[in-house]
Amino acid sequence: MRFILILSFIFYALSTISAEDLLELSCLTDEQCMQFEGGKCLDSRCICTARGGDSEERVDCQPKDEKRNNIVGGPCPCTLPHAECDAQTQQCFCAAEYLPSDDRRRCLSLKVPLNGSCEMARQCQSMDTFADCQTKRCTCQENFVSYEGNCLALLDLNCSNNAMCETVDASICLPQTAKCACPKDLVSNENRSACIPGVDYATSCTNSAQCQVQLGAGSMCDNNNRCSCSPKHYAKRDETLNSTVCELRVPYGAYCRRTADCQQMSDGEDNVLNSRMECKWGECQCRAEFQVVNNEHCVVKDAATANQLSLILPILTIWPIYSWI
Structure with missing residues (x-):
C-alpha cells in the first residue's frame, strides 16, 4: 500500500493538465x-x-x-453577446472595447464610468485611474471623491467657497463635503494639505498617487522615493507619445487573441520580447519547448522536470528506511 501511495504521488507530480483540456x-x-x-x-x-x-x-x-460555443476562446459560431468570430483562427473573441469575465463566459465592457456596474478594477480604471470596483460598482478610491464624473483628490481643508481653496492650488470647494479638492491631474501631498502635480517614470515622488497620474494605476512610489512600476507591471515606453506607462505583465493563462498579446518587454534583457508563450484557444500558454511550473512560469522542459523531481527525490531517499518500519 505504501508503494502504491508513493507511485501515485510521483505520477501526480510529473503529470500536467493543459488549460484547454478543462476549458x-x-x-x-x-x-x-x-x-x-x-x-x-x-x-x-x-x-x-x-x-x-x-x-x-x-x-x-x-x-x-x-x-x-459558450466560452470566449472556443470555436465558432459565437453565441455570446458582444463576441465575434475571428475569421483567421475560427475562434470566438470579445469584440473591441470588451474583455472576458473571469469565467470566460461573458464579454464585459472595458470602460465603465463611475457608479457603473463592474466586475473588475480594470473596467473602472480604464475610465479613471483613481477608481476601483467595490460591491460591483465603480467608485472612487479612499481620499478621492466623485465630482462631475471624475475622482478628485480630497484635501483635509474645510471651505465654503472656491476662493478659500486657491491658496493651496485647489480650485474646487466640494459642496457635498465642504472640503477643498484638487483639480483633475493634480493629487494631494502626503498630509493632504496641498495639491501637487503628477510626475514621470523614475522621477522623485512623495506618494504613489503622484506616479499614477501619468503612469497609471500599476505604478508606485518606491522605497527610494522614485516612481516605478509595481511587481505585476512593467514599464512600457510609448515613443509616439514620448511617455512611459506601467502595463500589466502578461501571466500564464491570460486572455489573448493573438500570440503578440502574450509577449511583453522583459526587464533586464535589453528590452527583448518575452516569447515563451503563445496564444492558444484564447489563453497565453507555454510554447512546445517550454513547460509551465506552479501554473505561473514557462521554463524549458528539462528544467521543469528537474523541479518536479526535486519534490520527489526526498521521498525516494527515505523510502528504503520507511519500507522497513
Whole structure:
C-alpha cells in the first residue's frame, strides 16, 4: 500500500493538465452545458448522462449536432453577446472595447464610468485611474471623491467657497463635503494639505498617487522615493507619445487573441520580447519547448522536470528506511 501511495504521488507530480483540456467542460449553470448531449452542471463541471428516460448513467460528453460555443476562446459560431468570430483562427473573441469575465463566459465592457456596474478594477480604471470596483460598482478610491464624473483628490481643508481653496492650488470647494479638492491631474501631498502635480517614470515622488497620474494605476512610489512600476507591471515606453506607462505583465493563462498579446518587454534583457508563450484557444500558454511550473512560469522542459523531481527525490531517499518500519 505504501508503494502504491508513493507511485501515485510521483505520477501526480510529473503529470500536467493543459488549460484547454478543462476549458470547455467548466460551468456555472445547466444552460452552459446545453452544447453537450444529456449535459448538466454538477460541481462546476459539465457531466453527461445516457439518452432515454431518466437514466443517470454517466457517459463521455459529446457535442450536439448544432454545436454552440459558450466560452470566449472556443470555436465558432459565437453565441455570446458582444463576441465575434475571428475569421483567421475560427475562434470566438470579445469584440473591441470588451474583455472576458473571469469565467470566460461573458464579454464585459472595458470602460465603465463611475457608479457603473463592474466586475473588475480594470473596467473602472480604464475610465479613471483613481477608481476601483467595490460591491460591483465603480467608485472612487479612499481620499478621492466623485465630482462631475471624475475622482478628485480630497484635501483635509474645510471651505465654503472656491476662493478659500486657491491658496493651496485647489480650485474646487466640494459642496457635498465642504472640503477643498484638487483639480483633475493634480493629487494631494502626503498630509493632504496641498495639491501637487503628477510626475514621470523614475522621477522623485512623495506618494504613489503622484506616479499614477501619468503612469497609471500599476505604478508606485518606491522605497527610494522614485516612481516605478509595481511587481505585476512593467514599464512600457510609448515613443509616439514620448511617455512611459506601467502595463500589466502578461501571466500564464491570460486572455489573448493573438500570440503578440502574450509577449511583453522583459526587464533586464535589453528590452527583448518575452516569447515563451503563445496564444492558444484564447489563453497565453507555454510554447512546445517550454513547460509551465506552479501554473505561473514557462521554463524549458528539462528544467521543469528537474523541479518536479526535486519534490520527489526526498521521498525516494527515505523510502528504503520507511519500507522497513
